[in-house]
Amino acid sequence: MRRAWGLGRFRRRYGASPLHLAGHLVVFAIAAFAIDRIASGAGLAKLIVLYAGLVIAHDLIFLPAYSGLDRAARAALARLPAPQSARVPVINHVRAPALISGLLLIIYAPLISGKADAGYLQASGHHLEGYLRNWLMISVVLFLGSGLIYAVRVRRAVVNARV
Amino acid sequence: MTSFLGVLLVPAITVIALTGFISHWAYHPELAGNATIAPGFDIPVLFQFPQSWPSWDYAATQGTHITLGLMTVPLVLAKLWSVIPKLFKWPTVRNLAGMLERLSLLLLVGSVLVEFLTGIFAIEDYSPLGVNFYPVHYYGAWVFGTVFVLHACLKFPVVRRAYRERGALKPLRAGLRETQPEPPGSSELAPVNPADPTISRRGLLAMVGGASLTIFAVQAGQSIGGPFRRLAPMAPRGREFGTGPNDFQVNHTAASAQITPAMTGARWRVTVVGATSVALSRQRLLAMAQATETLTISCTEGWSTTQRWTGVRLVDLARLVGASPGAILRAVSLETVGVNSQASLAAEQWSDQRALLALRVNGAELSPDHGYPARVIVPGAPGLHNTKWVRELRFEAA
Numbered sequence A: 001m002r003r004a005w006g007l008g009r010f011r012r013r014y015g016a017s018p019l020h021l022a023g024h025l026v027v028f029a030i031a032a033f034a035i036d037r038i039a040s041g042a043g044l045a046k047l048i049v050l051y052a053g054l055v056i057a058h059d060l061i062f063l064p065a066y067s068g069l070d071r072a073a074r075a076a077l078a079r080l081p082a083p084q085s086a087r088v089p090v091i092n093h094v095r096a097p098a099l100i101s102g103l104l105l106i107i108y109a110p111l112i113s114g115k116a117d118a119g120y121l122q123a124s125g126h127h128l129e130g131y132l133r134n135w136l137m138i139s140v141v142l143f144l145g146s147g148l149i150y151a152v153r154v155r156r157a158v159v160n161a162r163v
Numbered sequence B: 001m002t003s004f005l006g007v008l009l010v011p012a013i014t015v016i017a018l019t020g021f022i023s024h025w026a027y028h029p030e031l032a033g034n035a036t037i038a039p040g041f042d043i044p045v046l047f048q049f050p051q052s053w054p055s056w057d058y059a060a061t062q063g064t065h066i067t068l069g070l071m072t073v074p075l076v077l078a079k080l081w082s083v084i085p086k087l088f089k090w091p092t093v094r095n096l097a098g099m100l101e102r103l104s105l106l107l108l109v110g111s112v113l114v115e116f117l118t119g120i121f122a123i124e125d126y127s128p129l130g131v132n133f134y135p136v137h138y139y140g141a142w143v144f145g146t147v148f149v150l151h152a153c154l155k156f157p158v159v160r161r162a163y164r165e166r167g168a169l170k171p172l173r174a175g176l177r178e179t180q181p182e183p184p185g186s187s188e189l190a191p192v193n194p195a196d197p198t199i200s201r202r203g204l205l206a207m208v209g210g211a212s213l214t215i216f217a218v219q220a221g222q223s224i225g226g227p228f229r230r231l232a233p234m235a236p237r238g239r240e241f242g243t244g245p246n247d248f249q250v251n252h253t254a255a256s257a258q259i260t261p262a263m264t265g266a267r268w269r270v271t272v273v274g275a276t277s278v279a280l281s282r283q284r285l286l287a288m289a290q291a292t293e294t295l296t297i298s299c300t301e302g303w304s305t306t307q308r309w310t311g312v313r314l315v316d317l318a319r320l321v322g323a324s325p326g327a328i329l330r331a332v333s334l335e336t337v338g339v340n341s342q343a344s345l346a347a348e349q350w351s352d353q354r355a356l357l358a359l360r361v362n363g364a365e366l367s368p369d370h371g372y373p374a375r376v377i378v379p380g381a382p383g384l385h386n387t388k389w390v391r392e393l394r395f396e397a398a
């Protein structure tokens, strides 16, 4: 009984089970070691810049940016005169290709923008070429494909409405 | 939603982490000069490919690492998006446990972004901060791996409860018209004042899945190789530069390694050292028994290419200098700095009958970029251990 009481008090004081605390301590110990190793190789300042920069870039710039774009797109679409097809919402047929195309842009940014050219030349013996063009073409295909699916869905909705 | 994304992430991250560590161990970091991480600060080698496995084993695991890694990017971003309300809620830390948990979440988000970013930059030959890839990506994997396990354990009860209450797949089957936001107050992430849904959960999953499949389609060809290479329009190494025998991809050029024609001309010799030692000219090598093998170069950056190589078997060179069977082979390049300047091969690697000191490829002389006058080619080793521009082969007692 004494032990159960002790556990209860630990829980109340700490807010979770001892296992929770142990798990976090192990993880923090490993992280501290790893960060120290990286820091001795790469320079602590750079590392902090990298970590903090990434978290901030994602949470405060990147995420608001795409939510904002999405809101703007929805507002623009809402202003369009609603056609008979309104029962098939168009927004996701814009969102999907835009999202995939945007993702490809992020992942392959160093190739598309040509930023990686120096390293790429040293490695492969060739300049970066054609990535911008390929990305644009893939994006066009994605938007066309999505539009085609939309057209099929509208057509189906119209036919079903008639039946 | 966030539960389901989490459940999808567990197997994906597991495979990515395992293939990453397999790559680390495939370097044989226990042999002299191979380690990319200071050996005193590393965990022991837990797995190495048996030499009897097909020569594309490393190509398969490393191709999986980077292709699955890229395919997981949409999943990770969707996951971050699904928990975003938390990030904008000012932390109300009630107790020490809550504080530790928030700290671990910061590590989780930071390290996942670092892992993906350093990985992506590496495969695109882009190093903006001049940061050495290996320690950041490797120790970053320690941080991310352990924090991820902790997070999965902590959230397991939450996922189980969500599934008990709402059903594992039922919310995912609903079309847009049936889609209900999570009821307010039902979980930390449930919206307080939800807008009308504009996308169903299954719609969102379809988008994420579509993104992953698109990435696979535009990327995977560089790892599968053959005719698929040309079908990978965004892959960093998804192309061939012609139809000549030497027109396949290289990992680093003779120019970048500062190899000059004078170094590889008539005066070039390869010194082979065992019980005895001998300096061999290219003519002498060509006069020895020649073997031809079809072997894969598997770059650690995830692309691979399979070619027909011709040259002298390493076992024949070992016999020539009376090397002991258990020796380690250290191959030294004319290239003087960096990870490509030398590599140590384990006894089972150089004793493989297919392992060559290659002089020719696809029936032609090696080109300067592919390692002329001679390069090592070993089945199943990470690409950079196929040392180019070899100047010394030293069989050393283990």
Ligand code: HEM
Pocket (backbone or CB within 6 Å): B016, B017, B018, B019, B020, B021, B023, B024, B025, B036, B037, B065, B066, B069, B070, B115, B116, B118, B119, B120, B122, B123, B134, B137, B138, B140, B141, B144, B145, B300, B301, B302
């Ligand atoms: C888009 C995602 C990723 C890409 C493109 C990527 C790319 C790479 C590349 C190019 C290597 C070099 C192989 C080598 O030289 O050994 C590597 C190694 C490795 N990766 Fe990743 N990676 C990604 C995600 C991850 C993640 C999420 C983990 C975390 C568990 C991870 C863990 C590792 C490990 C442990 C190594 C071995 C490093 C070493 O050899 O020292 N990777 N990765």
